[in-house]
Amino acid sequence: MDTAxxxxxxxxxxxxxxxxxxxxxxxxxxxxxxxxxVTADLPADSTVRDDHEVVELTDKGAGASILVAAVRxxxxxxxxxxxLAERDEEVVLFFGATSYLLPVCFARLLxxxxxxxxxxxxxxxxxxxxEQRVPASLARALAGTVWLLERTCFALADGVVTYTPNMAxxxxxxxDAPDVYPDGARYVDTERFSVEIPYDEREMVVGFLGxxxxxxxxxxxxxxxKRLPDDVTFRFIGxxxxxxxLERELADEVRAGRVELTGWVDHGDVPxxxxxxxxxxxxxxxxxxxxxTILEAMACGTPVYxxxxxxxxxxxxxxxxGFLMQEMSAGSVTEDVVRLLGRDxxxxxxxxxxxxxxxxxxxxxxxxxxxxxxxx
Numbered sequence: 277m278d279t280a281x282x283x284x285x286x287x288x289x290x291x292x293x294x295x296x297x298x299x300x301x302x303x304x305x306x307x308x309x310x311x312x313x314v315t316a317d318l319p320a321d322s323t324v325r326d327d328h329e330v331v332e333l334t335d336k337g338a339g340a341s342i343l344v345a346a347v348r349x350x351x352x353x354x355x356x357x358x359x360l361a362e363r364d365e366e367v368v369l370f371f372g373a374t375s376y377l378l379p380v381c382f383a384r385l386l387x388x389x390x391x392x393x394x395x396x397x398x399x400x401x402x403x404x405x406x407e408q409r410v411p412a413s414l415a416r417a418l419a420g421t422v423w424l425l426e427r428t429c430f431a432l433a434d435g436v437v438t439y440t441p442n443m444a445x446x447x448x449x450x451x452d453a454p455d456v457y458p459d460g461a462r463y464v465d466t467e468r469f470s471v472e473i474p475y476d477e478r479e480m481v482v483g484f485l486g487x488x489x490x491x492x493x494x495x496x497x498x499x500x501x502k503r504l505p506d507d508v509t510f511r512f513i514g515x516x517x518x519x520x521x522l523e524r525e526l527a528d529e530v531r532a533g534r535v536e537l538t539g540w541v542d543h544g545d546v547p548x549x550x551x552x553x554x555x556x557x558x559x560x561x562x563x564x565x566x567x568x569t570i571l572e573a574m575a576c577g578t579p580v581y582x583x584x585x586x587x588x589x590x591x592x593x594x595x596x597x598g599f600l601m602q603e604m605s606a607g608s609v610t611e612d613v614v615r616l617l618g619r620d621x622x623x624x625x626x627x628x629x630x631x632x633x634x635x636x637x638x639x640x641x642x643x644x645x646x647x648x649x650x651x652x
Contacts, residue, residue: 282310283650284365284388286356288373289317295324296543297395297568300462301371302328307643308650309367314359316352331359342406342418353378360386367650369393369437375425380432391649392429393437393460394447394565396586399423401563404491437649439566440587446562457649461566461587463642464633469575471630473551475623481509482555482613483536485546485569488516493559493583498525499606500557501535505614509533513549515540550576555616558582559604566591571637574598574629579622581612591637597629 283305287298298313305311306328313324316333324330333355334348356379360368368383370376372395383390403419410418430436430449437460438444441451444458451458482504488494495518501510512522512535522537529535541549546569550556556573562585570580570591580598582588592598599616601609616622635641 282312282365283308283367283369284312284314284360284363286360286368286370286373286376286379287313287315288352288376289315294372294395295319295322297462298371299324299327300568301393304463304639304642304646305369307639308647310365312363312365314356333359342410350378352376357382360388367391370429370433371395372398374398374429375422377425377429377432380429384432384434390433391435391437391457392433394426396564397447397562398426400561401491404561404563408490435649435652438587440590442590443565443587446586457652459645460649461637461642461645462568462571463639464568464571464575464637466575466634466638469547469550469572469633471551471577471626472547475554475577475626478552478554479509480507480617481511481553482557482617483511483513483549483553484557485513485541485549485573486558486567488512488514488518488522490518491561491563492516493561493604494518494522496559496604496606496609497557498522500610500613501526501529503606503610504534506534508614508617509536511536511538511549511553513538513541546572547576550578553578554622555613556580556582557609557613558588559601559609560585562586570598571633575633575637577626577630579616579625579629581616591632593632595625597625597632599625 285302302311302313312329314331318332333352353376360379360383367389370392374392374394380390399419399422402422403415406415406418435455435457436449437457439461441458444451444456449456484497486492504510526535550573556578558570558580560583564586566587570582573580574597580592581601582592584600589600592600594600
């Protein structure tokens with residue numbers, strides 16, 4: 277389809293990682309055609325407004341309660357329909373907003389080409405979140421409703437874009453189907469994320485980088501940090517709900533210098549942090565499509581040891597560019613970390629990881645992938 281009239285990207289309320297992912301997508305698409313972002317609750321200091329046309333539906337987020345979130349979910353869809361009726365873009369891409377049935381239907385009725393791009397497994401993410409607030413049966417029922425809405429949107433859209441083929445499979449999609457585009461991964465700035473410290477010169481430090489939340493396996497990593505040999509330091513890089521718990525749980529290890537808690541790290545300092553690791557450990561639920569941190573670590577020549585969920589196995593290739601976690605128990609992870617640190621081919625894995633990023637996950641490669649998607 278001709279994209280001369282531009283691309284309209286529609287998202288749910290944005291914050292944190294969602295804003296960063298959206299900014300990267302807009303950067304890719306703007307190299308192909310004019311881009312407009314339709315969103316809600318964009319942070320006041322967001323630089324997205326400086327770089328792209330933005331239509332803000334509301335300054336309210338999803339809401340603190342499930343009922344409020346549901347009401348705002350419907351209202352925002354109606355607002356999206358009104359905005360889409362006023363826009364001239366021929367292509368509408370729903371990024372993360374994959375269960376927004378009303379605007380998906382409305383955009384199709386307007387004759388626009390509709391693409392939906394999940395950022396991860398939204399129904400699972402919501403279920404895990406809701407199970408902490410309501411009975412598990414209710415959380416499953418609510419998540420099931422979201423799943424049904426999302427499946428309907430997948431069926432109605434002209435195409436579904438996933439980061440990698442394995443992510444498509446995990447979402448129950450056939451990566452070989454004509455309306456599935458399984459190569460929509462974002463890119464890494466390979467100049468900023470590069471090898472600054474040669475691998476053989478790095479100290480015996482392994483670590484985690486990201487949100488210190490339940491879904492990231494932080495409690496398991498805390499137990500791993502306790503069990504590692506004295507000559508190995510475990511570094512938790514980031515902040516989140518479990519930061520205070522980690523401070524209490526690992527107080528003895530922190531005093532002994534065997535565990536380090538950096539707290540919040542500005543994104544500009546992330547390349548340096550990754551360059552100081554001999555191994556990045558990333559256990560998580562299959563809620564994310566493809567964690568950007570994994571791509572950034574590989575670009576820095578840091579091998580990754582991660583759970584084989586969603587799009588991860590497509591980039592973390594066992595024994596080549598990284599290593600896959602078969603069990604998430606503290607004992608198994610500890611044994612694997614010690615074993616991996618003792619391998620004599622870790623430097624080779626680090627080099628191959630960097631080469632994969634340079635070959636497939638640069639900005640130029642991402643722009644070409646999306647150009648092909650939009651041509652289809």
